[in-house]
Amino acid sequence: MSVTESLKKREVITAFLRHQGKILLVKRSEKVGSYQGYWSAISGYLEDLTPLAQAQREIREETGLKSGDIQLIRYGKPLEVPSPKHHCCWVVHPFLFDIKDPHQIRLDWENSESSWIDPASIGTYVTVPMLQEAYHACLVE
16 A cells, blocks of 8 residues: 555645736645645635535635636646645645736735746745646646
């Protein structure tokens, strides 16, 4: 049995928000349960009936954007991200959304900072594991 197979699977969503070719990264606050201080996209545990419903809920909760403010571009193939430190294997459901107006974003307590970046520079940030791969999964048709 591999390490990945022995770890409990925990499903999460990661929603990338895009505006005029740039994507939003958020820095996880000290108040969240894991990866405090790391950069990520909008994320959360899968609790709703579908990954898409969860992604929309997390975007609403963490940014204040409503369904009319976002447009789904793509749902990427889920990725398995082993995390022995957290005693689990994250199953990441990645999404890419375009947004109309970035000035409407109001971060909640889960994130302490935000930055609009060129997607090619994800690797220059200290991010949650495999964030760049999750983004690339959203680009594959």
